[in-house]
Amino acid sequence: MNKIYIVHCWDGTKNDCWYPWLDEKISDSNNKVIRFNMPNTGTPKIEEWVKELDKQVDEIDSNTYFVGHSIGCQTIMRYLETKEVKRIGGILFVAPWLELLDEAVSDEESYNTAMPWLNTPIDFEKIKKFTNKITCIFSDDDYFVPINQKDKFKEVLGAKTIVVSGKGHISGEDNVFELNEIYDELINILKKKVLILSFSSNKVNEDSFIPNKKGLTFSCVEYFEQKIIESSNYVEHICINNKNIKRCLACGARGWGQCKDVHKCVIKDDFNDIYDYMSDFDVYIFITPVYFHEMSESAKTFFDRLKRCDAFNEKSNIKGKDIVCVACAGGSGSGTEETLNSFNTLNYFLNTNMIGSLASTKFNFENIKNEIDKIIKDKF
Numbered sequence: 001m002n003k004i005y006i007v008h009c010w011d012g013t014k015n016d017c018w019y020p021w022l023d024e025k026i027s028d029s030n031n032k033v034i035r036f037n038m039p040n041t042g043t044p045k046i047e048e049w050v051k052e053l054d055k056q057v058d059e060i061d062s063n064t065y066f067v068g069h070s071i072g073c074q075t076i077m078r079y080l081e082t083k084e085v086k087r088i089g090g091i092l093f094v095a096p097w098l099e100l101l102d103e104a105v106s107d108e109e110s111y112n113t114a115m116p117w118l119n120t121p122i123d124f125e126k127i128k129k130f131t132n133k134i135t136c137i138f139s140d141d142d143y144f145v146p147i148n149q150k151d152k153f154k155e156v157l158g159a160k161t162i163v164v165s166g167k168g169h170i171s172g173e174d175n176v177f178e179l180n181e182i183y184d185e186l187i188n189i190l191k192k193k194v195l196i197l198s199f200s201s202n203k204v205n206e207d208s209f210i211p212n213k214k215g216l217t218f219s220c221v222e223y224f225e226q227k228i229i230e231s232s233n234y235v236e237h238i239c240i241n242n243k244n245i246k247r248c249l250a251c252g253a254r255g256w257g258q259c260k261d262v263h264k265c266v267i268k269d270d271f272n273d274i275y276d277y278m279s280d281f282d283v284y285i286f287i288t289p290v291y292f293h294e295m296s297e298s299a300k301t302f303f304d305r306l307k308r309c310d311a312f313n314e315k316s317n318i319k320g321k322d323i324v325c326v327a328c329a330g331g332s333g334s335g336t337e338e339t340l341n342s343f344n345t346l347n348y349f350l351n352t353n354m355i356g357s358l359a360s361t362k363f364n365f366e367n368i369k370n371e372i373d374k375i376i377k378d379k380f
């Protein structure tokens with residue numbers, strides 16, 4: 001279940017602007033919208049608003065999303081600054097600002113109210129660690145927010161930016177009670193991008209007990225793909241066995257290479273491209289056959305290098321993200337436990353969040369399908 005917190009604007013309430021419309025349009029069995037009133041809305045104070053948001057939010061996780069409007073966006077950033085870093089699902093800012101036009105602070109009270117928000121610095125590097133899915137929507141005729149804020153948010157948060165035409169401060173005062181760009185972009189942010197990495201070469205297996213005669217690894221890949229698409233999320237699959245991935249050379253002094261500092265591997269093969277590509281995704285599903293009670297050779301080779309490049313990477317785009325691990329064994333199922341234990345170790349070093357760990361054999365594939373259904377229903 002996704003939890004979407006909407007933080008209203010200065011002098012606003014939870015029932016103003018486009019908030020009730022968005023709530024009604026987005027709420028369903030998988031999306032819960034939480035709207036609430038901030039204290040002293042006419043004279044917002046950082047501590048009071050951050051405290052209220054903190055009170056409203058349960059524990060944050062990968063299914064937590066924030067939508068802010070104007071000063072509500074600042075509140076979200078300042079709230080996240082106070083929390084221990086944990087991956088959240090994403091953020092949508094509508095008419096956010098770090099600087100204001102004179103009109104917004106034209107009288108003494110507005111000026112005094114705005115000053116702490118304008119002058120208290122924000123740790124953007126920390127905010128970026130919560131999510132790389134941040135979109136900001138601006139209007140080209142906003143009378144409070146200078147249009148250069150578009151470039152500012154791109155620069156400090158790496159945000160995607162959208163500019164709509166003629167919507168003022170995108171508020172009720174501008175008669176904006178519905179805005180498709182807000183809905184469409186939130187739907188986009190809510191869509192989880194899932195990358196499946198598989199580690200088997202076995203595409204066709206005439207002895208397979210599985211009806212489509214595919215290997216077990218590929219059958220699991222296909223079932224995940226089908227269910228992820230059905231759940232309106234996005235999925236891609238890379239079969240690592242079809243890629244050129246050489247073994248780690250432990251090339252430098254004391255067994256380390258440039259991977260420790262530069263977080264790239266010196267070997268010129270497909271690894272660095274795949275490692276970069278992983279940044280774009282929200283969830284990783286790793287599916288390997290079990291060979292000799294371990295993950296396959298291609299899996300070991302790939303993860304050896306991934307650990308070295310990512311485990312000590314302060315700017316990792318993998319850290320904190322959700323992973324699902326699947327061990328596909330033969331009839332006995334022996335060795336699945338050891339294989340899944342290795343994934344636990346991988347999870348520890350990558351600092352990821354294991355949301356599923358499945359031991360599949362050719363005899364329990366039907367049960368595994370149920371477990372996959374459950375992971376997608378509960379966690380996506």
Ligand SMILES: Cc1cc2nc3c(=O)[nH]c(=O)nc-3n(C[C@H](O)[C@H](O)[C@H](O)COP(=O)(O)O)c2cc1C
Nearest residue numbers: 200202215216217289290291292293329330333334
């Ligand atoms: C070299 C090799 C070693 C294997 N070792 C194990 C094992 O330790 N435990 C097990 O249950 N199955 C073992 N198997 C069987 C495979 O795990 C099983 O066939 C699995 O379905 C392979 O995945 P695939 O269908 O994607 O090829 C082994 C198979 C091979 C080829």
